[in-house]
Amino acid sequence: MAPLPKHLTGDKAAIDEFINQFDVFLFDCDGVLWSGDHLFPGTVETLELLRSRGKKTIFVTNNSTKSRADYLKKLTSMGIPSNVDEIFASAYSSAIYISRIMKLPAPKNKVFVIGEAGIETELRSEGVEFLGGTDPALRRDITPEDYTNIANGSMLDENVGIVLAGLDFHINYLKLSLGYQYLARGAKFLATNLDSTLPSAKTFFPGAGSISVPLINMTGQQPIALGKPSQAMMDSIEGKFHFDRKKACMVGDRLDTDIQFGLEGKLGGTLAVLTGVSRKEQWEVEDAPVVPHYYVDKLSDLSG
Ligand SMILES: O=C(O)[C@H](O)[C@H](O)COP(=O)(O)O
Numbered sequence: 001m002a003p004l005p006k007h008l009t010g011d012k013a014a015i016d017e018f019i020n021q022f023d024v025f026l027f028d029c030d031g032v033l034w035s036g037d038h039l040f041p042g043t044v045e046t047l048e049l050l051r052s053r054g055k056k057t058i059f060v061t062n063n064s065t066k067s068r069a070d071y072l073k074k075l076t077s078m079g080i081p082s083n084v085d086e087i088f089a090s091a092y093s094s095a096i097y098i099s100r101i102m103k104l105p106a107p108k109n110k111v112f113v114i115g116e117a118g119i120e121t122e123l124r125s126e127g128v129e130f131l132g133g134t135d136p137a138l139r140r141d142i143t144p145e146d147y148t149n150i151a152n153g154s155m156l157d158e159n160v161g162i163v164l165a166g167l168d169f170h171i172n173y174l175k176l177s178l179g180y181q182y183l184a185r186g187a188k189f190l191a192t193n194l195d196s197t198l199p200s201a202k203t204f205f206p207g208a209g210s211i212s213v214p215l216i217n218m219t220g221q222q223p224i225a226l227g228k229p230s231q232a233m234m235d236s237i238e239g240k241f242h243f244d245r246k247k248a249c250m251v252g253d254r255l256d257t258d259i260q261f262g263l264e265g266k267l268g269g270t271l272a273v274l275t276g277v278s279r280k281e282q283w284e285v286e287d288a289p290v291v292p293h294y295y296v297d298k299l300s301d302l303s304g
């Protein structure tokens with residue numbers, strides 16, 4: 001059984017020793033920096049402190065509703081200076097995977113998107129054709145004619161080769177019905193991420209993983225998930241920054257995405273923050289599957 005994590009909150013010497021160990025900090029976003037549009041107090045000061053001590057900060061989010069450019073706007077609007085290169089979001093890693101790794105031959109390489117604008121922006125920037133997503137024509141109830149047109153294929157695009165499911169605040173029966181038809185016709189099943197919940201407004205909402213469950217249930221297929229803890233994302237981050245993994249620390253609020261991401265990535269450290277999804281009871285149980293190296297009650301404890 002992995003040793004229990006060291007609690008850093010209130011322990012200045014331990015915090016200093018912790019910070020000195022690492023050159024690079026990978027920061028999760030939802031549940032660590034902010035909850036929805038609410039920035040946690042002390043976040044800006046903590047990032048400034050780490051940067052003032054020469055630490056590299058990289059933002060790694062599973063939230064596919066926004067593109068990297070959108071996140072840059074959000075970070076900047078919250079007083080966190082950054083640049084697009086420091087931001088890795090699951091919509092971006094999904095677009096990269098489709099355009100540079102899968103490289104399905106045309107014409108059957110279109111993507112049916114279940115998700116928001118972030119996915120569309122990143123697919124567009126990689127020159128990947130898509131449909132569905134935020135298309136207003138699909139934001140409606142299914143009609144009797146739809147059943148007929150879906151069944152006879154007239155409502156389907158024969159060049160769809162991939163179904164990509166992410167967090168969709170406008171999910172409905174029609175989109176799920178179309179998604180199923182494409183998968184049943186052999187399209188590859190991808191997910192930006194499989195987080196079951198989204199922490200926001202101090203409670204939880206359906207996560208991307210809960211959006212793709214109906215399709216998993218209907219097809220019996222598990223999608224390839226491209227967000228944390230997928231190491232495809234870690235490899236692309238390392239590929240960009242060429243950092244020493246032993247000198248890097250993953251900071252996150254969720255054990256089965258963030259902390260697992262850091263552990264599977266063989267990073268030098270993982271820090272759990274208790275302002276989001278996971279609770280310390282989850283790693284205190286016998287044979288807990290994922291145990292972080294360190295934890296704090298809130299991120300600002302590092303600069304408190
Ligand atoms: O449902 C989701 O997509 C997740 O809850 C959300 O994306 C988590 O974002 P992160 O904590 O990785 O920033």
Ligand SMILES: [Mg+2]
Pocket residue numbers: 028029030031032252253254276
């Ligand atoms: Mg999070």
